[in-house]
Amino acid sequence: MKLQLRVSGEHHEVLKAHLLPSDGKEAVAVALCGRFYENDSIFLMIHDLTLVPHDECYSREWDILTWPTNHITHYFERINKSDLAILKIHSHPGGYDKFSNTDDISDAEFFDSVFGWSINDKPHASAVMLPDGEIFGRFFFHDLHSEPITKVCVAGDTILHYTKGKNFTFDDFAKRTIQAFGEKTYQCLKELTVGVVGCSGTGSPTIEQLVRLGVGKIILIDPDTVELKNLNRILNTTVEDAQNSKPKVEVIANSIKKFGLNTIVETFQTNLYDSIYALKALVKCDVIFGCMDSVDGRHLLNQLCSFYLIPYFDLGVKLEADGTGGINKICASVHYLQPRKSSLITRGVYTTDDLKASSQFRKNPSEYENLKQNAYIKNVNVNSPAVISVNMQIASHAINELLNRIHPFKADSPDSYAASTIDITEAYIVNSNENDFHIDEYLKKKSGKGDVLPFIEIAELSI
Numbered sequence: 001m002k003l004q005l006r007v008s009g010e011h012h013e014v015l016k017a018h019l020l021p022s023d024g025k026e027a028v029a030v031a032l033c034g035r036f037y038e039n040d041s042i043f044l045m046i047h048d049l050t051l052v053p054h055d056e057c058y059s060r061e062w063d064i065l066t067w068p069t070n071h072i073t074h075y076f077e078r079i080n081k082s083d084l085a086i087l088k089i090h091s092h093p094g095g096y097d098k099f100s101n102t103d104d105i106s107d108a109e110f111f112d113s114v115f116g117w118s119i120n121d122k123p124h125a126s127a128v129m130l131p132d133g134e135i136f137g138r139f140f141f142h143d144l145h146s147e148p149i150t151k152v153c154v155a156g157d158t159i160l161h162y163t164k165g166k167n168f169t170f171d172d173f174a175k176r177t178i179q180a181f182g183e184k185t186y187q188c189l190k191e192l193t194v195g196v197v198g199c200s201g202t203g204s205p206t207i208e209q210l211v212r213l214g215v216g217k218i219i220l221i222d223p224d225t226v227e228l229k230n231l232n233r234i235l236n237t238t239v240e241d242a243q244n245s246k247p248k249v250e251v252i253a254n255s256i257k258k259f260g261l262n263t264i265v266e267t268f269q270t271n272l273y274d275s276i277y278a279l280k281a282l283v284k285c286d287v288i289f290g291c292m293d294s295v296d297g298r299h300l301l302n303q304l305c306s307f308y309l310i311p312y313f314d315l316g317v318k319l320e321a322d323g324t325g326g327i328n329k330i331c332a333s334v335h336y337l338q339p340r341k342s343s344l345i346t347r348g349v350y351t352t353d354d355l356k357a358s359s360q361f362r363k364n365p366s367e368y369e370n371l372k373q374n375a376y377i378k379n380v381n382v383n384s385p386a387v388i389s390v391n392m393q394i395a396s397h398a399i400n401e402l403l404n405r406i407h408p409f410k411a412d413s414p415d416s417y418a419a420s421t422i423d424i425t426e427a428y429i430v431n432s433n434e435n436d437f438h439i440d441e442y443l444k445k446k447s448g449k450g451d452v453l454p455f456i457e458i459a460e461l462s463i
């Protein structure tokens, strides 16, 4: 059973500041969490946070804390009406990395009361923050028994994963990677589940690198079959695959199995909008790469990653050719999106008009052609020129960015690389800071909401 707690980078910083004050005494906060609930996986995502003021606690010492619950009565009312969970999180400033006997007694009492308010029997959680910001915790079930949280994930400028009791195992093929990034980073890669949506030009070299870096599990999503025109850029595809119209995800998955690096691969030959199973598989990912052209697909991923607090890398290539061998411009970009911050929309990657056109093109191509001819709708790029060297460069840039978020190695702090645009014709790279962009206030309100109907509040997905 996977029991996960997910926290946005912003909330993690707020918690650190509140729970680890300079007086060295314990402190407490309570969060309202969205849920992802399946048979084998239960995730809680912090949606809203209430800090219990230090000076209102009845007693605060370095090893003990009693506090009033009047600040969180509105949370009790919320869980009485909707499928949300309560997380209680306090600190152990002395670094004690277990729940104490006092914790056991106070948690039993607290969660007994929480279940009294709950609309359903689904679990809630208690967690502890240690002096370095690490979080561990446990889920409380309806009969008040508890089970440890298997992984705590923080999706911020850096991607932090806290797992307890895992032993490091060495893989010979990873020796050179470990020499560069160390055992801890390799272990983190090995425990990652990464979703890649779009397995063509930028997707295929992204997948290849993830596998060879040692990522444990990969989810591949792409609706298309291999065609001859793809062979100029999709790794490991052959003329035979094109002649047999083999699904891209199947060809790539087979080649990964042949590598023999024990990567677990799950595939979905589908458009994102057509399969709730593919979307739910993405929810279970620790990181998602969007490697597709369609604006509505990128939009969906940005929204999904906000609801479920998942770090998201968006890759885009713009290659303007005149069709007779002349190149006007080659430009490629990587966007790193984290919950509660900016989005592809607020960064100006596309507009709501682009989104409308893209969605019309997908849902009703003939009507789209009509509207386009009458100039009522914007042009959607299909069958754009594509070249392997450009795709590989931007895929490598994205993977280096992932590594930099897990194990910062670049000169400036990770927030300085929220977006990178590589202009290959003019030979320069522009990096933008997360603070250069406006926060997407709409998505911020949705962050960590988890399971809702319709799925991520997109009516079309109410399958």
Ligand SMILES: [Zn+2]
Binding pocket: 090, 091, 092, 099, 100, 103, 128
């Ligand atoms: Zn404690």
